[in-house]
Amino acid sequence: MGFGENVAKMQRGAVDRISELPEFILHTILSMLDTKEAGRASVLSKKWYDAWSSIPVLDFNPQYFQKYGNRRHNYDDDTVERFVGFIDKTMERYFTRKYRITKIYLEVPKVDEKIKTLVDKWIMIAVQNQIERLEIQISGIINKYKLPEILFCAKSLKYLNCGGVILPLYETMELISLEYFALRPETVDEDMLQKIISCCPLVELDIAYDIVFGPVWLPWMEKVNGRVKSGGIGTMQSNLQEYPLQKFVCSSLSVELPWPLIMNVVALKNLRKLEFSSVRITDDEISELSYGLVVLESLIISSCSMLKCINISSNSLKQLRITNSFGLEKATIDAPKLLEFLCGCEVETSLSVIRALDHCSAQFVTLVLNSVTTVWLFKLKKFLVQTNFFKSVVIELDTPPEIVVEEDQLRNVGTGAPYKLRELKLRGCRATSIWTPTKSSLVAFLNGLFWCCRPDVLSITTNLQDSASKLILSILQEKAECWKDPLKSLEVESIEYPRLLSHSSELEIRLRLSW
Template sequence: MDRISGLPRPILHDILARLPDKDSARTSILSKAWRETWFTFPILSICSPQFLRSQDIALESCRSKTDKLIEYVGIRLLRLRDRGLAIKEFKLMMNYVDHKYMSHHFDLWMKMAIESGCQVLQLHLPGDHYVATEYSQDRFYDLPLSVTESKSLTKLGLIGEIRVNQSFHTHSIKLYSLRKLSLCNLLFTHEGIIDHLISHCPVIEDLTVNNCGVYNPLSIGNPQVLRIIHVKSLFLHGLQKLKKVWVRGIQEIYIDAPNIEFFQYSANHPDASFKLNVDTLTNLTRLCLWNLKIIDGGDEYFLELFSKLPFLESLELCHCYLPERINIISAQLKVFKLYDCSNLKEVNIDAPNLLSLDYHGEDKPVLSFVRSSNQLQASVFTTVDYSHFYSLRDFIRNIPEKILASLSLFVIRPMRDDPYIMPALEVSCTPPSIKHLVLTAFSIPNNESLYVPLMNCVLSSCFPETISIRYFGPHAFIEFFYEMLMGSKKGECHCSSGNTKCWWHALKIVNISCSFMSNENSDLKAMLNASPKSFHANVITFSLEYYQPINVPN
């Protein structure tokens, strides 16, 4: 018996809500009961790629397929309205359609959803919208005023080629229940509209403003052509409920919202000037800064930052241009991330409660720890070529061994396949032990003479408990790596004294596993034959156990 079909309709609707949109739609063909469940489902997610493909645009059948899409959406909405059923969520993602042709239908569909008491409204009109580019006015869909008159909306997402006209600047906004607002790649005809819209959402908690623009008609040429520039400034005042903010592509941010807990800001590019006041963010716990040029503030910038943000627990600096030296001094900081920040040569950390340090980048600055927690774990991702292993080893040794949890290396192929360009690393003291080493190699040459120096340099830099290889290419390197670890190929010792063990003498036991096979008894050849084409799923892991290392005094 089909007992599921007999469940109460609210439970069946809950099942559909947990399925991907495509799978939930397919349930309508299972039975009459499921078809009725689908047509009364209060979550409408309309995605045009289910009806159209990019290659359909140039075909005569494109308009007929678009008409079928219009008919389908109309039937779904009318059934719900005629039965007096609410629409809880309405999502439109429209690719490959003529916005001008569809605008009347978009207006009607959103009006019906809003009048039904819709709580979640998302309109996504993807396009190649880039600021400082010329466009035709017909390209954009004009957002209707009715969207801002919904007292029931709790979440509103507007993305893509959508224009918000001058009439919104003076219109009465009634988004009294809105808690989450996302404005991405929109076009505003006046810069003040965005402030007016946000300021009239009194209970908003989560705000995203991403790469929005304003325009002026070109003074010369076709008056139907637009030139778009970034919105210059954003004012966030009087929003007492606001807790999470992500802003990208706006030069000046003025904030008076003291309850913000998470703030992420990204400039257009590292050379862009920016104004960002954090004086009122006294309750901020997480701060993410992207693409900023902070060098003008010098080292004092971060000292002042932490003095203004007494509860800051997480700081992320990504693709920023920083001073050569920064001091991170905070008793509250628990998470610190440095991703691809340039110009940096020295980082001094005095954070006794820091639990996590993530460093990504090609440069290898000196990391020093004045005070650190016994629970601190550091993860490092860096790029190396065959000539960088000396600097890598020095970089690793600057990090206390007890905190270096994982090291990820992206190995770059040398300019020429010459084994002598990689010097042997003599082991004057036992390399530091780490928990995990992740080795990524896209272009290791098919040259066995280069495998030995590469392997020696990697394992002369650290003693990992596990080595995970993410490898996309020939299997020869992995096979050689395994044979060297197992001792079936002769290695080369680089011990400088009898009291210090290199990896060749220190290694005791090797076990192998992979991410794509559950059989623990499989050998390497079976694993390689079964390895998937997907790079992220193609991981082979070696678990290593060493003899008790013996260190000599420095």
């Protein structure tokens, strides 16, 4: 039953209390609904209609105008005409009545000269009505739409995400409030990008690359005879410009970029947050950036396949995340102000933390692809003991694993006491892969983990249909002995549905263990 039907059912009662709510609360309710449901709610009463007609969050998605049976994104001329007409009528109403607009999502499936003129008009209205967040996506690669100059005079704009558009170079730019800017490099002129970086000191720049477009020369790189070279730390040029950019996110839509990323640490001396995802950055470049960016506070590295042996040294770094780095062989961390450290790598990785704060939140994430074996448990324990830094461990089961744990070998190995942990997290298999192990194999699995580490809290995130979680709970309730120290008692600390609102069937159970 949809939202409109639920409200209509309630209205048949004696009192309609929801309609008596203030308009700003009705706006909040309607902004959580898709366009169709919000439209249905508007017919319930005049107050609902007034709230819907003045809602500050606008979602213009052509899918809502698609004819039944048509494929998604296959929009005929009639659909486009009705869709464009609806947008124009809506924006005219907001312009005439001076309704405030805080957010617009606009997806245009086709662009011709007439539609270009209309989009210019809609953006002008949005700027005049104090737009704060704009997401615009233009489909097709022919006759790309150029964002109008008035958009870059939007002093209220905080968030800009655009695709399929061109950002030409304009003289005027007053995006003094811009905090986030996401774009693809094929949409922006190099000089325009340089101006954005220079004029928007608060901006977090998020550039998503696609392999089909090839190299893009970023403004802090020097271009010499079609090649790129970095000014480096010790080779500063006399005419080198300093940029006020504080945040930069670089990600690739493909597996990895076909060219190495070279950044000039002198020009980026104000950078505080730096994030790489699926970028072909090298060990030396990571070392140079961490050392040379003297005010860098956050460094996030994800799925960078070229990294093998990294040395991160920084006196300013507070947050470090290295995830999906399963090809990493060695890492040395020297960061005396480090408050948060998350490392996702293989248990064979040699990791050394020279300096960090004693109360640093350190979490190790490891991925189990096929099986849990005795050898793997040996390696995990050795990794934790030698690193002697992690407070929590996350074990992700990518697919239903085979458990091959030889308990006799573990009993007879004198490798010292289990590693003390604050929390051990077990993340179950994907919703499409149901794990149905036997009780004996799960006992071996748990005994092996507790031989390896001794957590104060055991957290289990699993699919509701997965019988493994029920077996784990029953085994723990039976107080299964863990050879050297038996489990005395356990209590349920919390049960949460972390993704319930996104229609996930997962739940998280946190158990406090007493040894």
